Amino acid sequence: MANESGIRREICEIGRRLYAKGFAAGNDGNISYRLNENTVVCTPTQICKGFMREDDLCVVDYDGWQKAGSQNRTSEILLHLEIYKADPSIMSVVHCHPPHATAFGVARVDIPTCILPEVEIFLGIMPRAEYETPGGQSFAETVRPFIGKANTVVLSNHGTVSWGDSVEQAYWKTEIVDAYCRILLLAAQLGNIERLPLPKQMELLELKKRFGVGEDTRITHGGEMYVNPDFGTSASIASQHEALAQGIADRVAEILKQRGQQK
Ligand SMILES: [Zn+2]
Structure with a gap:
């Protein structure tokens, strides 16, 4: 059973970090946590993530109906719920608009893989979902093909969404993907991006298996090492x-x- 007050405190703390990092301008972004089999706690709509108080947060059921909270729940909750419903092991979801990763979504360029070791181990593939108008059920469904295959998805012309076992874990994946995209953009300006040689890529996937850091479809399904091998x-x-x-x-x-x- 989750300690709801501790979770609320953590959501507010992660909100401060999202805002401080420039991942959520104005009132952008939303954060949620699976409280139990009936409810999810989430951030309200129209609030700056950098200045939230614990009692600003809302509680909703898995159909998105608000169950508690004085403010209205985020309009993008359906995206979070789609992820929770598809994989019962996912405990927290963070959605925001980190500039460097969002730039890949705007350019509709897939993020290349097998370049930085830590990114391979902790994120793996970072697929890009099709664009859909935010807020509705069809928007929420754009991430469905990637649940169980990835933990961080770029939303075309919109932002990113990442998930994990805790609010902190869902958040740091966002931080890693944005730092990675920033490095890729800088390296592309230098004129070349060197991908790790195949035997070294395989060593990383072996390490990943040994660390037990989630499943990597590249291990379970074999092959498909590259996402956009030509980038940069x-x-x-x-x-x-x-x-x-x-x-x-x-x-x-x-x-x-x-x-x-x-x-
Ligand atoms: Zn958004």
């Missing part, structure tokens, strides 16, 4: 530059043609 490599940067140059050349040719027709 000199070949992909060269092809991006080529595409850009081609785009400019096409546009110039079009303008010249239009001018020719006007004469």
Whole structure:
């Protein structure tokens, strides 16, 4: 049985960290915890996550109906509930808009894997869910394909969602994915991203098995080591530059043609 007051304190503390890290501008983001088989405690709507008090939080059932709290529950609770219903072992969900990871969602670029050892061990694959208008059931369902296969998902044109055994654990996955994406973006500016060689990737997956850090579908289902293997490599940067140059050349040719027709 969860100590509800301790959980509420932890949600407020994680809210402060989300806000301090710049992961939740204004009133963005939401945090929840599975209290028992009937209810979930969550953050209210329209509140800055950096300044919440324990009695600001709401309690809802698994259909999203509010059971307690003076403020209205977050409009994105259906996303959290979808995750809890799909996997009874998940205890906490954190959703926010960390800028570097969200940039991948906006660019609709899949986050590449097998680059930093800790990210492989603690996060594994970080898939990207399709875009859907936030708040509704169809939005909540966009993450369903990844529950049981990942613990952190990028929401296209929106943000991230991560989950775990505790509020703290769901939160630090968000922190790791954003730091990782920041490093990838910096390295891409340097012109190259070196992926770990395959034998070293396998060593990490072995370590992961030994640490018992959740299941990794790359171990259980074999293969599929790469997500977006081309990201940031000199070949992909060269092809991006080529595409850009081609785009400019096409546009110039079009303008010249239009001018020719006007004469
Ligand atoms: Zn959101």
